Ligand SMILES: [Zn+2]
């Protein structure tokens with residue numbers, strides 16, 4: 001399956017020739033800031049299946065502790081991808097075009113959610129991280 005995505009202005013485009021996995025939404029205070037939203041919405045890609053189609057030179061990176069970072073379009077500000085030690089690790093679901101055939105499988109760090117957010121019912125959610133990551 002070929003998945004495509006792009007930033008708000010459309011200058012940065014990528015494709016994933018495969019399936020996304022581990023789609024999740026993290027409600028911790030750091031992800032809220034990084035995604036400028038109530039939570040992250042993020043899925044992992046297989047390293048060999050991701051490629052930039054255009055606009056890679058317009059990306060700016062912000063790398064935090066532990067080597068994880070985010071890449072965003074410096075024209076429009078969309079956060080398009082996550083990197084780990086300099087390589088694309090996953091993509092933000094908000095910049096994916098169409099139906100990537102995956103759903104958010106869990107909500108994590110719900111214990112740190114914003115006071116104004118209401119967590120949707122019926123999806124696994126955890127006060128801290130996923131038990132699978134422990
Ligand atoms: Zn852009």
Ligand SMILES: [Zn+2]
Nearest residue numbers: 026027028031
């Ligand atoms: Zn988080």
